[in-house]
Amino acid sequence: xxxxxxxxxxxxxxxxxxxxxxxxxxxxxxxxxxxxxxxxxxxxxxxxxxxxxxxxxxxxxxxxxxxxxxxxxxxxxxxxxxxxxxxxxxxxxxxxxxxxxxxxxxxxxxxxxxxxxxxxxxxxxxxxxxxxxxxxxxxxxxxxxxxxxxxxxxxxxxxxxxxxxxxxxxxxxxxxxxxxxxxxxxxxxxxxxxxxxxxxxxxxxxxxxxxxxxxxxxxxxxxxxxxxxxxxxxxxxxxxxxxxxxxxxxxxxxxxxxxxxxxxxxxxxxxxxxxxxxxxxxxxxxxxxxxxxxxxxxxxxxx
Numbered sequence: 001x002x003x004x005x006x007x008x009x010x011x012x013x014x015x016x017x018x019x020x021x022x023x024x025x026x027x028x029x030x031x032x033x034x035x036x037x038x039x040x041x042x043x044x045x046x047x048x049x050x051x052x053x054x055x056x057x058x059x060x061x062x063x064x065x066x067x068x069x070x071x072x073x074x075x076x077x078x079x080x081x082x083x084x085x086x087x088x089x090x091x092x093x094x095x096x097x098x099x100x101x102x103x104x105x106x107x108x109x110x111x112x113x114x115x116x117x118x119x120x121x122x123x124x125x126x127x128x129x130x131x132x133x134x135x136x137x138x139x140x141x142x143x144x145x146x147x148x149x150x151x152x153x154x155x156x157x158x159x160x161x162x163x164x165x166x167x168x169x170x171x172x173x174x175x176x177x178x179x180x181x182x183x184x185x186x187x188x189x190x191x192x193x194x195x196x197x198x199x200x201x202x203x204x205x206x207x208x209x210x211x212x213x214x215x216x217x218x219x220x221x222x223x224x225x226x227x228x229x230x231x232x233x234x235x236x237x238x239x240x241x242x243x244x245x246x247x248x249x250x251x252x253x254x255x256x257x258x259x260x261x262x263x264x265x266x267x268x269x270x271x272x273x274x275x276x277x278x279x280x281x282x283x284x285x286x287x288x289x290x291x292x293x294x295x296x297x298x299x300x301x302x303x
Contacts, residue, residue, distance in 0.1 A: 008230065008298055011237050018290040021121050022283075025128045028114055032282045035110050039103070046099040108144035113137030114286065115211040118293040136211065146216045147206055154199075154220065200242075201227040201235040204288055208296035226295060234295040238288065245284050253277065 009017070022028075116136025120126040205223035214222060227235045256273035260266045 008233070011233075014237065014291070014294050014298075015241075017122065018287060018294045021118055021290045021293070022287050024125075025117055025121055027128050028117065028133075028286055029282060031133075032110075032114075032286060035106075036278075036282065039106075042099060042103065046095055104145060104148065105141060108148060109137040109141045111207055111289075112140035112144040112211060114289050115207045115293060116140060118290050119208065119211050119297070122290075122293055122297055140211050143210055143216060144207065147210050147219060150216050150220055151203060151206070158195075158199075197232075197235055197239055198224060198227045201238050204238060204292040205234065205296055207289070208293040212296060223296075237295070238291065241284075241288070241291070245280070249277065249280060252280075 113133045113136045116139075117126075117128060117133055120132060120136075121128075126132065202220065202223035205226050206219045209219035209222045209226075210216065253273065256269050256276075260270035260273060262269065
């Protein structure tokens with residue numbers, strides 16, 4: 001009996017499904033804008049607390065700073081006294097630690113809420129609702145933090161392995177001719193790029209598995225498996241979108257960076273560039289989340 005093959009939608013259909021979900025759940029975009037604004041506010045507040053002595057110093061020498069006499073400012077300041085003063089370092093370290101912990105939970109809450117909302121909509125067409133958004137974020141926030149920690153361990157493990165291979169490669173290189181090293185460098189580089197592609201794709205997919213009831217490590221395992229299935233179908237689709245996004249973003253940034261140099265009206269082009277690139281980044285992030293859910297919900301059994 002011939003082996004059955006899986007019935008999978010074409011990539012344009014998957015792209016369209018993810019796009020339709022983003023359009024139907026449009027309030028998420030504005031929530032993401034608010035989320036970004038709050039992050040910027042928190043960063044400014046934390047920097048103000050951690051760097052308050054430096055801010056006081058700059059304000060006290062504002063005349064030197066504003067007139068461009070930075071050398072006088074640097075000569076008069078004993079910078080090392082600040083780094084050796086525990087009354088300054090301890091509050092700064094505690095504030096930074098609190099900020100990192102708070103942001104980790106904040107990021108986990110928002111990611112869990114968005115993935116959960118996308119999952120419900122793509123399963124049964126559920127519309128956006130504030131209750132379901134916050135319920136999904138609260139219910140899956142702690143597991144999402146665990147998923148972030150799991151990926152952090154994966155990254156640290158990969159970094160240790162990379163360092164080991166680098167040191168080993170240095171010793172091996174001393175025993176080989178240069179042309180052999182060049183021949184080995186090409187496949188090693190391609191393997192590194194492939195692993196990075198799998199990692200990025202799996203990171204986007206793992207959140208979709210987590211909100212769909214999988215455990216933390218199971219989500220990591222399933223996302224890696226999904227990235228490699230069907231000749232890397234999901235990985236190729238996400239890579240293609242990422243390349244299109246990067247090419248357009250670079251071209252747009254270069255053009256409007258040049259236009260921003262025009263006297264007087266250049267500032268308008270600079271503001272427009274900032275707004276458009278911010279909107280593009282937010283939209284791309286939401287769309288990739290929706291696309292990850294679309295791939296995770298694809299049929300798993302042969303038909």
